[in-house]
Amino acid sequence: MIPPAIQMTGIDKRFGAVHANRAVDLTVTKGTVHGLIGENGAGKSTLMSILYGFYAADAGSIAINGKPSLIRTSADAIHSGIGMVHQHFMLVETFTVVENVMLGAEGGMFTARGAAAVRSKLLELSQAYGMDVDPDAVVSDLAVGELQRVEILKALVKGADILILDEPTAVLTPTEVDNLFVLLRRLASEGKTVIIVTHKLKEIMAVTDRVSVMRRGEMVGTVETAGTSPADLAELMVGRRVVLTVEKGPARPGEVVLAVEDLCVRDARGTLRLDHVSLSVKAGEIVGIAGVSGNGQSELLEAIAGIRKPSSGRVSLKGEALDCGGTDDPRTLRAKGLRHVPEDRHRMGLVKPFAAAESAMLGCSDEERFGKGLFLDRDLVMADCAAKMAAFDVRPADPGLRTALFSGGNQQKIVLAREIERDPQLLLIGQPTRGVDIGAIEFIHKRIIALRDAGKAILLVSTELDEVLALSDRVLVMCGGKITGERLPDQTNEQDMGLLMAGVTSEQPKEAA
């Protein structure tokens, strides 16, 4: 019998008081695609980091192809035939593909020989697996999907038989995801072993042969993908039954609350990031913006929220023209009933070293309810936060605890509570559930729907296509700073959306492609 490609036995790892891996066993069969799922903090990253030599396990052993292996550094891992493709690409933007792949294998003082060797290897591999990559292209000119192929090639050139991919689909369009999966299946059929770490159940179902589920540092089960369902996997991950679908009634749209006309935003270099975008959101409806991240969604939200000054265009709230980024800064806009849950709560939505109560009044610290005159009343601030925590089931419900110590889901609930509870006319939400565990996703989705049913206007941006389709009453798709199409969620499908996300509009397919 062929020994398993990877056999991790009894892996145990603590970080201070945190028990990140508890006696974890993982067996991966050679020539398969193996999924590893779990919520944030379940220990999957730790386990993979141990396999790749970033951390040493406190206890346990690893055998690669039946051979006991001591993996102390990533050099050991590479030597054992393990390659890793990180979520954030580790490429030098100004280098060509060959130069990037060559990193760490320059082959002596002069690079010509090494480069030639890498080039022939690169061509051989890309032919063998049908990966079309120009070896002389400069990395900064490549699309995201191509960058990922370069990363995979980099690992293969170094002799990887086992590929670990960490959240590989986070930045890809649906079409690119499909291409990636075809490639992964092909790699597996050629005898390579692939481990894919993700939190997207649908992708696990689509590409893996077998899937291992982790929860709270423990391995709770390994199942054949064919014999399971997303609902079963979710239950394994969370430890209880979870509703994966969003239940909502039909929208009853009222008057127009937000109207955006010909909005343009340029970045510091003068590049057009938002290109004549027009849209409207009515009271009692959720308008979703789908698209691959970095296609102008952030600029759109920030411009409407008064954070970024648009170069041209008009924005109005309930008929009143706004001077976003000028006289209407985030503070005055809040007073007018425009609330904003930012896309990246760590960068903008919270102040991590602050106590939760202080983060929970970000943007509202001037309001009378927090104290008199120039002063803040600590008791009022704490009480206000405690009330928010109770209403949104934040755990632990401790307003004095440092913001950074809450889990992603609980941090997001704090932001949401802060922005929703002041009765907004319009709520902008970016990435409502990024880095949020499944249990909290359910809760957050319900709150958003409830807000809509209370007659509020909601503009939602998410790079999770399923989320946009599930929550929105209307969906707009953005690509390259433009709106490429509008669909009703029940009258579209993934292929259709994928084309729009790639910038192929049904009206003018040739020109945009």
Place this chain on the structure above:
Amino acid sequence: MSARPAPLWLTAGVVPLVNVAVAFLAAGLVIALIGENPLEALQIMLRGALGSQYGLGYTLYYTTSFIFTGLAVAVAFHAGHFNIGGEGQALMGGLGAALVALSLPFLPWPILLPLCVLGAALAGAAWVLIPAYLQAYRGSHIVITTIMFNFLAATLLVYLLVGPMKMAGSMAPETAKFVPGATLPLMNQMAAWFGLTLTRTPLNLSFVFAILAAITVWVLIWRTRLGYAIRTVGANPDAAVYAGISPARITVIALLISGGLAGLMATNEILGVQGRLINEFTAGAGFVGIAVALMGRGHPFGIVLAALLFGVLYQGGAELAFDKPKITREMIIVIQGFVILFAGALEMMFADRIAALYQRFAGQPVSA
């Protein structure tokens, strides 16, 4: 997946104490190397600084200056900026106080004295206005500009003290004496009002101002909306923009407060002790303030304690240099250097290890 944080008594109490102990250990080693007994040296130092009314008076007099400059660095630090121009701002504080004292000598003291103190604060604040504006709106780095302004302040003061402001007929670079109504009473004078007898030392009313300033800064930073805005800008400028707080505006305000506090250092030396404006009166207090603020972890209470430690080092060091000819004043600077190195620059060297030890023996396990 974060570990339970170490409690305050550990991070703010044990860690600095360990740092200071290591600094003294290193200094002791150097003293042993030059053939003196480190324990004896420590004893002389502590006795010299704290063992008599005289010593204590001097220690607290030094402490006063360090509290002001330490608070100045801390306020800027909370807004995310490193104001190392305390030296120049303090010099200008002295100029501000002197200008008021010399130009309005006819005013009765209840009006003149507060005006002199205000003059010190305003002049200190004014001296940071240009660096603050350049940092906030033009992105010129505050560290560079405030260093340059230290030199400018020093040269400006020399120019004024040998030129326009020099006392007629004097050979020294100094102004005329202020009227008595423009000077702060010494502590022993104030004690005498209540029938107490204290040894005469330079310790004066500004020590009380320093403590009040520390309390005010605490209230400002942790109990006001402005303090909240300052801390938000310092901890996460993007979140500040999102909240509608202008980082540029808050930067300027925080730095003006910082400069004002540095300027107040002059109340100790100029209004309290000299009674006239002299050259180079700051004697490095602006730079010691950086170490004090780091060691006090930006908290006014910690700053008062750290300032006291440096007061002890200054006064005790002077006594030590006097008693032990082999230990020169330069040696004392070496010892102070060790304290700054271990308590300031290497502040976190032991912090992680101490926290890990704590987690091991006292930490409640937290589920991942």
